[in-house]
Amino acid sequence: MGELRLPLLMFAFVPGDSLAHRLDPRGKLLVQIAFAAAAYAHTTPRGLAVLSLLAVGCVRAAGGSVREVAWGYRWAAPFLLTAPLIAGATLGAPWFELDRAFRAGLASYRVLLILLVAGAYVRSTPVRDSRAAVQRTVPGKTGQFLGIGVGLVFRFLPLLRRDLVAAREGMRARGGGALPVRDRMRIVATAGLRRAFARADRLALALNARCLAWNPTLPRLCFRRRDLPVVALAAALLVAAVVPFLRA
C-alpha cells in the first residue's frame, strides 16, 4: 500500500473553484468566529452532533475532505486524546471518573470541529484575501498590524513545516530512523529551530526586496448575493451561542 500523501498543504491555501473559494473572506471569517462561539456554548452531544454536520459541510464546501483536513491536524491528536484521560484520572479511589473524562472528551471534540472549520477557511482563502478581510474589518493601524501579522504567519508556517519535513527526511536518509524517539525528536527539533531562524532571515530579506508595505493595494472584496446565506448562517450561530447565556 502506498504512503498516505495527504498532509502536504496543511495551513495552506489550495487554489480551486469550490463554493467556499468564491465566497467573500469576511463572511467566512464571521462564520469561523460564530462557529467557535456556538461550539463553546453547546458542548453537548446533541449540540456537537449538529455542529459536526456543519463542520463537514464547511470542509466539503471548501473542496476538501474531512480525512485530509483532520490528517493535517494530526499534531493536535495527542493533546486532544490524552486530555480526557488526564481529566478522568484521580489520585485516589475510584482512580478514574468517567463523567469528567466524558466532558473533557466533548471539549476535545469541540476543538477538533473548530480546527476543521478553520482548515476549510485556510484551504479556500488566499493569504492576501485574509489580509484584506482583516484590514477592512478592523480599521486603522490595528487592522494593518493584524493584517500583516496574518499574512506573515500564513506565509511562514508552510515554509517552516517544509523545512521540518526536510530535516526529518534528511535524518532518515542517513539511517536516523533507527534512532530512539528521543534522539530523533532532538535532531529534528534542533535542525528545525536552526532552519526556522535561517528561514525567517531569508523571508525577511525577500519581503524587503519586494517592498513589503503596511498598507498595500488590497484585493477587491465585495459581498454578493451568494454571501448572504453565509452571513445568515453566522448570525444564526451567534444567536445560538448567546441564547443560553441570556436564559441563564
Added chain:
Amino acid sequence: MIAAADVTVCRGDTVAVDGVTLTVEDGEFLVLAGPNGSGKTSLVRTFNGLTEPDSGEVRIDGRPVTENLVAARTAVGMVFQDPRDQIVAATVGADVAFGPENLGLPHDEIDRRVADALAAVGLHGRAEDRVDALSGGERERLAIAGALAMAPAHLVLDEPFTGLDNPSRRAVLDRLHELHAAGTGVVVVTHDLRDVLELADRVAVLADGEVAVEGPPAEAVATLAADADLGVRVPDKWANCGSHS
C-alpha cells in the same frame, strides 16, 4: 545607472567585499563572476539596499540607495539564488502581484503588470497555477516575473542556473536575452560562465572581495583562461580562442 563606489561589506570578521568600485550602465548586460565566497552576492545586495555597506556608497541614477529604499528596490529587481526564498504566495498570479500591491498601484495597473511579467517569462495563462506544482525552471522564471512586475530598470539574478537542467537553462537564457533586447539592464551573478558570455556586454570577476578582472567578455575570458586560480569556469569554445570577439 548603478554606481558602487569603494564599497566594503564585512561579515563578522571577514571582509566579503573589499573596496569595490563598479558601475552598471542602463540597459547593460553585466556578468558578475567569481568563485564561491568571493563576495558577489554581498555586493549585489548593496545595489538595492538589502545589505548596507560598511563603507562606501551605492547610487542609482545619482541618488544614494539609502535615500529611498523603496525606489532603489523598484529600480533594481532581485532574483535570489533559490527562487523558493522569494516566492510568497500560493498561486503564480498572486505571487507576481505581491510587489506591485506593495507599491500601492491601482488594480488595473497591477493586473496589467502581472499579465506582462508572466508573458515576458513564458508563463502566460498560468496565473492560477499552484506555485508548488511548478518545475525548478518555472519557479526561476516566476521569481524573475515577480521582479519584473516592479518594472525595474535593472534585473539582478543571483546564480540563476543553479540546479536547472539544460532546457530550463535555455528557457531562462532566452527570457534574459529578450529582456535585455527590450532595454532592461541585466546583472547575472555566477561562478560558471557557460551560456551567459554570449549575452554579456561586460564581465567583472570578483576574487577575495575585490574586482580582479573587468572588461568585455573576450578580454575577461583571456585573463581567466590564463589564471585558473580565479576559480571561474570558462566555456571550452571561449577558452580555446582567447581573442574571440
